[in-house]
Amino acid sequence: MDTLLQQLINGLTLGAVYALVxxxxxxxxxxxxxxxFAHGEVVMIGTMVAFTVxxxxxxxxxxxxxxxxxxxxxxxxxxxxxxxxxxxxxxxxLRGAPRLTPLxxxxxxxxxLQNVAMIIWGRNYITFPPMIEKHIYxxxxxxxxxxxxxxxxxxxxxxxxxxxxxxxxxxxxxxxxTAQNPQVAMLMGVDINRVIAMxxxxxxxxxxxxxxxxxxxYEIAHYQMGFMLGLKAFTAAVLGGIGNxxxxxxxxxxxxxxEALGAGYxxxxxxxxLGSHYQDIFAFIVLIVxxxxxxxGLFGEREGDRA
Amino acid sequence: xxxxxxKALPWQxxxxxxxxxxxxxxxxxxxxxxxxxxxxxxxxxxxxxxFLALGLNIVVGYAGLLDLGYVAFYAVGAYVYALLASPHFxxxxxxxxxxxxxxxxxxxxxMLLGAPTLKLRGDYLAIVTLGFGEIIRIFLNNLNAPINVxxxxxxxxxxxxxxxxxxxFAETSVIFGVELSGPQKYYFLLVxxxxxxxxxxxxxxxxxxxxxxxxIREDEVAAKACGINTRNIKLLAFAMGASFGGIxxxxxxxxxxxxxxESFSLMESITILAMVVLGGMGHIPGVxxxxxxxTALPEVLRYGxxxxxxxxxxxxxxxxxxxxMLIFGLAMVLVMRFRPAGLWPxxxxxxxxxxxEK
Numbered sequence: 163m164d165t166l167l168q169q170l171i172n173g174l175t176l177g178a179v180y181a182l183v184x185x186x187x188x189x190x191x192x193x194x195x196x197x198x199f200a201h202g203e204v205v206m207i208g209t210m211v212a213f214t215v216x217x218x219x220x221x222x223x224x225x226x227x228x229x230x231x232x233x234x235x236x237x238x239x240x241x242x243x244x245x246x247x248x249x250x251x252x253x254x255x256l257r258g259a260p261r262l263t264p265l266x267x268x269x270x271x272x273x274x275l276q277n278v279a280m281i282i283w284g285r286n287y288i289t290f291p292p293m294i295e296k297h298i299y300x301x302x303x304x305x306x307x308x309x310x311x312x313x314x315x316x317x318x319x320x321x322x323x324x325x326x327x328x329x330x331x332x333x334x335x336x337x338x339x340t341a342q343n344p345q346v347a348m349l350m351g352v353d354i355n356r357v358i359a360m361x362x363x364x365x366x367x368x369x370x371x372x373x374x375x376x377x378x379x380y381e382i383a384h385y386q387m388g389f390m391l392g393l394k395a396f397t398a399a400v401l402g403g404i405g406n407x408x409x410x411x412x413x414x415x416x417x418x419x420x421e422a423l424g425a426g427y428x429x430x431x432x433x434x435x436l437g438s439h440y441q442d443i444f445a446f447i448v449l450i451v452x453x454x455x456x457x458x459g460l461f462g463e464r465e466g467d468r469a
Numbered sequence: 470x471x472x473x474x475x476k477a478l479p480w481q482x483x484x485x486x487x488x489x490x491x492x493x494x495x496x497x498x499x500x501x502x503x504x505x506x507x508x509x510x511x512x513x514x515x516x517x518x519x520f521l522a523l524g525l526n527i528v529v530g531y532a533g534l535l536d537l538g539y540v541a542f543y544a545v546g547a548y549v550y551a552l553l554a555s556p557h558f559x560x561x562x563x564x565x566x567x568x569x570x571x572x573x574x575x576x577x578x579x580m581l582l583g584a585p586t587l588k589l590r591g592d593y594l595a596i597v598t599l600g601f602g603e604i605i606r607i608f609l610n611n612l613n614a615p616i617n618v619x620x621x622x623x624x625x626x627x628x629x630x631x632x633x634x635x636x637x638f639a640e641t642s643v644i645f646g647v648e649l650s651g652p653q654k655y656y657f658l659l660v661x662x663x664x665x666x667x668x669x670x671x672x673x674x675x676x677x678x679x680x681x682x683x684x685i686r687e688d689e690v691a692a693k694a695c696g697i698n699t700r701n702i703k704l705l706a707f708a709m710g711a712s713f714g715g716i717x718x719x720x721x722x723x724x725x726x727x728x729x730x731e732s733f734s735l736m737e738s739i740t741i742l743a744m745v746v747l748g749g750m751g752h753i754p755g756v757x758x759x760x761x762x763x764t765a766l767p768e769v770l771r772y773g774x775x776x777x778x779x780x781x782x783x784x785x786x787x788x789x790x791x792x793x794m795l796i797f798g799l800a801m802v803l804v805m806r807f808r809p810a811g812l813w814p815x816x817x818x819x820x821x822x823x824x825x826e827k
Binding site: 191195197251252255256259260261262263264265266267269270271272273274276277278280281285389393396397400404439440442443445446447449450453454457458459 | 529535585586588589590591592593595596597599600601603604607608610611735739742743746747750787788791792794795797798799800801802805806809810
């Protein structure tokens with residue numbers, strides 16, 4: 163029982179991070195139908211920038227929470243600029259090109275970002291300085307830390323903010339309109355280019371927040387960390403129905419929980435035949451099974467074949 | 470006279486070109502050997518990638534099914550060869566048993582994955598194949614306990630080279646007075662295989678099946694309405710692509726003498742896909758060009774960057790390895806930016822693009 167609760171808590175933490183990254187994928191996909199393969203790399207850059215800021219401020223005598231806040235803020239701003247630049251350089255010139263073309267530029271950009279990160283931050287693992295003093299709480303046999311609590315609540319806050327933005331503001335309305343039908347939205351006076359750029363910028367900002375969370379949760383960072391994280395988050399987005407904001411959130415949380423439970427119980431289930439290093443396959447097995455029965459994801463709208 | 474020319478087969482019409490290509494193909498391993506056997510190996514990999522890219526071209530280029538896990542089939546073929554021809558299980562079957570077997574098993578995996586998932590639309594299929602590729606890799610990485618099947622991350626070593634009777638492809642031998650090294654012999658084997666796969670591709674392109682694939686790629690609903698059994702035809706594309714991947718994997722295993730899960734990462738799938746797209750999807754010469762460029766470019770950069778940095782700055786200021794991949798990534802972005810249909814698209818595709826821009 164306590165394992166169950168424990169894994170649920172761990173899964174929720176991880177899931178909150180996945181959800182934030184998944185939102186970045188899903189926003190872009192929902193609006194221009196593009197898989198932004200470089201998004202994982204944006205998250206990685208976010209982590210790295212936060213790391214640099216935190217390390218350089220660590221000796222300044224400021225309160226740790228303030229340092230963390232500054233690190234988060236700087237990384238969000240850097241990632242926003244990066245997301246905007248990415249769209250301008252790699253995607254906008256290719257609008258209207260064959261569908262696979264932007265996929266290749268995305269892959270190219272993620273290679274560029276990865277290697278730039280490697281040149282700047284080196285090829286070794288970086289230890290993230292712990293800024294929050296860790297408290298461990300025990301509830302019903304399961305333990306969780308204040309870091310985990312902070313991650314989950316910050317993620318919830320950010321997601322609420324996003325929902326507000328998309329459903330209650332002008333730019334949000336423009337985004338929804340563009341997602342439904344770009345041509346008509348344009349005729350109604352929506353500046354499509356601005357909307358698309360905004361989707362990238364907001365998605366990247368969410369990614370930066372997620373990156374800082376990963377950094378402070380695992381306390382390490384690496385220039386290749388964006389890859390697997392991005393892959394899982396993308397899986398989460400597809401799981402929930404890509405293009406669907408609520409779906410991405412639910413998909414992220416679900417994926418985190420499934421992974422944690424899977425890793426915790428796989429040994430028991432298979433009679434110790436398969437061990438917990440199979441953690442990574444759960445994401446993909448669940449994905450394949452879900453898509454077999456619900457081809458548009460759990461919450462995706464059923465799209466008929468276009469005639 | 471004119472009629473005769475028209476009736477002649479393509480290779481009869483362009484006999485000069487064919488002769489020239491043949492001469493170049495024969496000359497390559499000897500010219501490359503001047504720079505060391507490493508260059509012959511690079512040439513071999515270029516051909517292996519041509520092989521893989523053309524296999525994937527069937528799936529992506531012809532049938533329009535975005536497969537991001539193609540490397541899984543390559544891995545299956547490689548491991549089938551490795552397990553059946555190495556001291557790991559003490560089995561040493563001859564290659565002409567294993568290569569077809571590897572192709573068959575890879576094909577089976579292709580059907581296994583394709584059957585339930587091929588009804589998915591574009592990007593969903595992409596992510597499912599991607600997931601499948603990762604699952605295969607993770608299994609290869611971890612199937613060393615409790616029963617040691619794949620030997621985990623260490624991989625399998627001492628794999629038998631391809632051997633016909635006493636003629637081994639791993640050693641240097643003299644044939645008709647010409648001394649051929651191991652890699653050079655593999656080169657000719659690979660060229661033969663590549664010609665085979667090119668012929669299959671060419672023959673398929675305008676066959677009934679090829680046309681069915683293109684119809685599905687352009688509009689699945691319309692294709693279905695025309696009486697094409699879309700499910701089976703898609704499955705066929707998938708299985709065929711997978712079989713080619715399996716054969717390529719087997720040859721890779723034999724050539725390297727060593728396999729490990731590391732060779733079959735997602736990056737590998739993506740590189741092969743990039744070859745197809747960068748060269749010109751669905752266009753055989755384009756795909757070949759893409760495969761050669763994407764294999765050669767990193768190698769040329771590997772040998773070029775360090776001396777260049779030394780010449781300009783007097784020392785290496787940036788890690789050459791990362792600079793190499795950075796330039797590689799940039800090149801991919803730039804090519805797609807200025808030639809969205811690929812470097813060498815088919816004339817038909819170029820027309821379509823020009824039309825849609827109007």
